[in-house]
Amino acid sequence: MKLLSMNEIREDFPILNRKINGKRMVYLDSAATSQKPVQVIKAIEDYYRNYNANVHRGIYQLSVEATEAYESAHDEVASLINANPEEIIFTKGTTESLNLVAYSLGNRIRDGEILLSKMEHHSNLVPWQQLAKRNNLKLKFFDLTDDGELDLSNIDELINKNTKIVSLTHVSNVLGTINPVKEIAKIAHENNALFIADSAQGVPHIEVNVKNLDVDFLAFSGHKMLGPTGIGALYGKKEILEEMDPFMFGGDMIREVKLNESTWNTLPWKFEAGTPNISGGIGFGVAAKYIKRIGIDNIENHEKNIVKYAYDKLNEMDNVEIYGPEKRSGLISFNLKGIHAHDVSSILDESGIAIRGGHHCCMPLMEHLGIAGNARASFYIYNNEEDVDTLVKGLEEVKRIFK
Ligand code: C6P
Numbered sequence: 001m002k003l004l005s006m007n008e009i010r011e012d013f014p015i016l017n018r019k020i021n022g023k024r025m026v027y028l029d030s031a032a033t034s035q036k037p038v039q040v041i042k043a044i045e046d047y048y049r050n051y052n053a054n055v056h057r058g059i060y061q062l063s064v065e066a067t068e069a070y071e072s073a074h075d076e077v078a079s080l081i082n083a084n085p086e087e088i089i090f091t092k093g094t095t096e097s098l099n100l101v102a103y104s105l106g107n108r109i110r111d112g113e114i115l116l117s118k119m120e121h122h123s124n125l126v127p128w129q130q131l132a133k134r135n136n137l138k139l140k141f142f143d144l145t146d147d148g149e150l151d152l153s154n155i156d157e158l159i160n161k162n163t164k165i166v167s168l169t170h171v172s173n174v175l176g177t178i179n180p181v182k183e184i185a186k187i188a189h190e191n192n193a194l195f196i197a198d199s200a201q202g203v204p205h206i207e208v209n210v211k212n213l214d215v216d217f218l219a220f221s222g223h224k225m226l227g228p229t230g231i232g233a234l235y236g237k238k239e240i241l242e243e244m245d246p247f248m249f250g251g252d253m254i255r256e257v258k259l260n261e262s263t264w265n266t267l268p269w270k271f272e273a274g275t276p277n278i279s280g281g282i283g284f285g286v287a288a289k290y291i292k293r294i295g296i297d298n299i300e301n302h303e304k305n306i307v308k309y310a311y312d313k314l315n316e317m318d319n320v321e322i323y324g325p326e327k328r329s330g331l332i333s334f335n336l337k338g339i340h341a342h343d344v345s346s347i348l349d350e351s352g353i354a355i356r357g358g359h360h361c362c363m364p365l366m367e368h369l370g371i372a373g374n375a376r377a378s379f380y381i382y383n384n385e386e387d388v389d390t391l392v393k394g395l396e397e398v399k400r401i402f403k
Pocket of ligand 1: 198
C-alpha cells in the first residue's frame with residue numbers, strides 16, 4: 001500500500017483486535033462480507049445521533065441534511081465506477097439488483113435466449129430461470145475450461161441473433177476468475193443483446209469503469225466493500241433505465257398520483273420505492289470514499305501479492321487441491337483431500353481463523369467440479385502475510401487431526 005501502511009489500515013478496523021478462542025482473529029471471509037472501518041461505523045452513528053429524519057419528504061433542517069447525505073452517497077458510489085449518479089439505484093444488494101433487472105427489463109423480453117455461465121452465483125441464475133419460465137426464454141451457458149475460466153471457444157454460436165440477455169459474473173466468488181466482460185459485452189451488443197455484470201466480487205477489489213466496460217447493467221453489494229449490510233447498487237445505462245418500468249411501486253418513486261393512474265419520479269428515485277435504507281446508504285457512500293482514498297489500484301496490487309503468497313504456500317502443501325486459474329482475484333478455494341470443507345472450517349475456527357466452507361451459493365459450479373463444496377480463504381485490504389502463515393499452520397493442524 002502506498003498511501004497508507006498496512007498498520008494504519010488495520011487500525012481503522014476495530015474488529016481486528018478481537019480474540020477468538022483466545023487467539024488473534026484472522027478474518028479470511030471478506031468475499032462473504034467485509035469488515036467495516038471506523039469511518040463507516042461512525043457515519044452511521046452520526047446519522048442516528050445527529051440528523052435522523054426521512055429523506056425527500058421534510059423541508060425542515062434534519063430532513064434536508066439526511067437527504068443531502070443520502071443523495072451524496074449516490075455521488076460517491078457513482079464516481080467509484082465512473083457512472084452518473086442518476087444511473088445508480090440503491091438496492092438491498094447484488095441479489096435485489098439482479099432481481100430488479102430480471103423483472104423490470106426481463107418482463108418485456110420474450111422468445112429468445114439468455115446466456116449465463118456455469119460459474120454463476122445463484123443470484124445470477126435463479127432470477128433468470130424464473131424469467132425464462134414466465135416468458136418462454138431459453139437458458140444457455142458458457143462452459144468452463146479445466147483451469148476455471150470461461151470457455152469462449154464457441155462464443156459465436158452462444159451469442160447470436162436470438163440472444164436477448166448475456167448476464168455474467170465479473171469475478172467468480174469461488175474460482176477467483178476475472179472474466180473478460182468488456183470483450184463479451186462488445187460481442188453481445190453486436191448481436192443486439194444486453195449485457196449485465198454481477199460485480200459483487202468485482203467492484204470491491206478491482207477497477208470497474210462502467211463507461212469503459214460498456215456494460216448495460218452492473219450489480220454490487222455495499223457489505224462486501226467495507227459498507228453496511230442491506231445496501232447495494234444497480235448501475236444501469238440512463239437510456240435503458242428511463243424506458244424500463246419500475247420494479248416496486250409506492251411512495252417516493254412517483255411524480256404524480258391520481259386515483260386511477262400515476263407517473264414516475266426521475267432517475268434513480270423511480271426505482272427506489274418507499275423509505276430507503278438511509279443509514280445504510282450513507283455508510284455505503286463513506287465506504288466508497290474510503291476505497292477511493294486508498295486507491296483501487298493499491299487494493300488490487302495488495303491482493304495480487306497476498307493471493308500469490310497464499311497460492312504458493314498452499315501449493316507447497318501435500319494433499320491440497322486448489323480450484324481456479326493462477327491469475328485470480330483475492331481469494332483461493334481449495335480442499336484438503338478426504339476432509340470435508342466444514343470440518344476444515346470448524347477446526348480452523350478453534351485457532352481463531354474464519355474461512356467459509358460449502359457450496360458458496362454456486363451449486364451448479366460444484367456439480368461441474370464434481371465436489372459437494374470446498375473451503376475458501378478470501379482476502380481484503382486488511383489481511384497480511386501473517387494471516388496466511390496462520391492459515392497454513394491451521395491447515396497443517398487439520399491434517400494432523402484427520403491423519
Ligand atoms: N456471495 C459469498 O460468500 P448479496 O448476498 O446479494 O450481497 O450478494 C450475492 C452475490 C452475488 N454474486 C456473487 C458473485 C456473490 O459472490 C454474491 C455473494 C457471498 O460468496 C455470499 S453467498
